[in-house]
Amino acid sequence: MMRHIPRKRFGQNFLIDPYIIAEIIRVTQPHSQDRLVEIGPGLGALTSPLLDIVDTLQVIEIDRDIVDHLKSTYAGKNLIIHNCDALKFDFAELGHDLRIVGNLPYNISTPLLFHLARFCGHIRDMYFMLQQEVVARMVAEPSTPDYGRLSLMLQNRFDMGQLISVPPESFRPAPKVQSAVVWMRPRATPIIPVECERLFADLIATAFSQRRKTLRNTLRGYLTTSDFERLAIDAGLRAENLTLEQFAAITDYLSNNKSHGWHDKCAQS
Numbered sequence: 001m002m003r004h005i006p007r008k009r010f011g012q013n014f015l016i017d018p019y020i021i022a023e024i025i026r027v028t029q030p031h032s033q034d035r036l037v038e039i040g041p042g043l044g045a046l047t048s049p050l051l052d053i054v055d056t057l058q059v060i061e062i063d064r065d066i067v068d069h070l071k072s073t074y075a076g077k078n079l080i081i082h083n084c085d086a087l088k089f090d091f092a093e094l095g096h097d098l099r100i101v102g103n104l105p106y107n108i109s110t111p112l113l114f115h116l117a118r119f120c121g122h123i124r125d126m127y128f129m130l131q132q133e134v135v136a137r138m139v140a141e142p143s144t145p146d147y148g149r150l151s152l153m154l155q156n157r158f159d160m161g162q163l164i165s166v167p168p169e170s171f172r173p174a175p176k177v178q179s180a181v182v183w184m185r186p187r188a189t190p191i192i193p194v195e196c197e198r199l200f201a202d203l204i205a206t207a208f209s210q211r212r213k214t215l216r217n218t219l220r221g222y223l224t225t226s227d228f229e230r231l232a233i234d235a236g237l238r239a240e241n242l243t244l245e246q247f248a249a250i251t252d253y254l255s256n257n258k259s260h261g262w263h264d265k266c267a268q269s
């Protein structure tokens with residue numbers, strides 16, 4: 001293995017634990033024909049075992065030194081390297097039915113998950129290593145401390161679940177936090193219609209901007225007392241108490257109610 005000084009700015013914490021590496025491959029269940037994509041291959045901890053199974057592997061890596069290393073290590077193998085920023089990568093370019101895996105750079109994990117959500121229609125499933133704390137927020141249920149914008153935005157688009165809990169010692173250098181592997185599968189249809197997602201995003205950003213306040217206060221700009229009554233939602237609740245379906249009902253109500261001025265906004269987005 002080449003001498004490489006891990007770059008903090010690229011979130012480089014390399015997997016060194018053979019048990020965890022084997023577990024990730026086992027849960028991913030790759031098949032030779034799969035259209036597999038790895039984000040952030042690094043020094044190849046997952047890339048090597050994946051290349052042993054799949055006919056072709058596409059990888060997206062930002063670090064040029066690492067790309068040079070990958071080119072020499074896997075010369076002659078069916079590895080297609082995209083030397084670019086995964087946050088800007090057009091995943092639609094790779095076709096449909098994508099299976100995406102990666103031990104993600106933790107410093108960009110949330111924006112990367114939002115970026116990937118835009119390509120739901122191209123994705124079959126995803127398996128990612130993330131900070132445990134982020135996974136907890138992704139899969140959180142209403143009325144729990146971890147439930148918030150990330151839970152709602154992603155649960156709208158994906159079915160998700162935590163698979164493996166991973167300690168810091170499984171990486172070099174060891175991160176300060178506990179990690180976990182999560183699976184994500186796009187829902188056949190998002191709960192919020194795509195054309196209303198912008199309104200939904202604005203609504204939950206406002207509702208969660210002051211977590212301890214009631215919806216009556218936080219959503220004052222959106223809903224009157226009689227709106228809450230028509231929706232059969234208690235205005236004395238907090239954002240964290242509402243289910244995704246209840247936020248969907250509010251979004252739907254606003255988008256169908258021209259007097260609120262949201263109808264046009266929704267249609268434009």
Ligand SMILES: C[S@@+](CC[C@H](N)C(=O)[O-])C[C@H]1O[C@@H](n2cnc3c(N)ncnc32)[C@H](O)[C@@H]1O
Pocket residue numbers: 010011012013014015016039040041042043044045046060061062063066084085086087102103104105106108
């Ligand atoms: C946590 S390391 C994982 C490396 C390797 N897969 C492993 O498990 O040992 C994250 C990898 O993502 C790369 N990376 C960081 N930011 C990136 C970005 N914006 N786009 C693509 N790759 C990125 C890093 O250079 C690094 O190789």
